[in-house]
Amino acid sequence: MRAVVTRVKNARVDIAGETVGETGGGFLVLLGVAPTDTETQADRLADKVCGLRVFEDENGKMNRNLEQVGGSLLVVSQFTLYADCKSRRPGFTGAARPDVAIPLYQRFLAQCEGRGFHVEHGEFGADMQVYSQNDGPVTILLDTDIL
Numbered sequence: 001m002r003a004v005v006t007r008v009k010n011a012r013v014d015i016a017g018e019t020v021g022e023t024g025g026g027f028l029v030l031l032g033v034a035p036t037d038t039e040t041q042a043d044r045l046a047d048k049v050c051g052l053r054v055f056e057d058e059n060g061k062m063n064r065n066l067e068q069v070g071g072s073l074l075v076v077s078q079f080t081l082y083a084d085c086k087s088r089r090p091g092f093t094g095a096a097r098p099d100v101a102i103p104l105y106q107r108f109l110a111q112c113e114g115r116g117f118h119v120e121h122g123e124f125g126a127d128m129q130v131y132s133q134n135d136g137p138v139t140i141l142l143d144t145d146i147l
Contacts, residue, residue: 006140015126020128023118025072032082034094046112
């Protein structure tokens with residue numbers, strides 16, 4: 001699994017002009033799933049995301065995690081994180097098909113919620129517009145193949 005985690009002041013996802021998910025301060029997580037990903041990887045990635053210490057402490061150092069700042073998450077499925085860009089027209093065969101991806105996406109959401117966080121999300125497979133006000137900016141790329 002891959003996640004692009006951006007520290008945000010606020011973020012939202014719209015579908016057909018209607019807001020379906022939003023967050024104030026916290027993380028915008030773009031989440032991609034590969035065909036060989038497992039529940040264990042979803043759990044490990046959720047743990048890593050929720051525990052990232054990328055919020056500033058009283059000394060201006062990135063030393064606080066999402067819980068310590070009372071943050072929440074907006075998670076958006078993003079199959080394009082597995083794009084094959086060897087040519088100028090990306091291929092997406094490296095992304096999991098919905099029958100594999102949806103349960104793991106939902107498991108990731110549930111794991112974050114199970115850790116006590118407020119989690120909002122987009123709609124898997126929908127045409128979404130994602131808006132965010134990056135904070136920092138701080139953007140972290142996580143991949144369970146190298147965690």
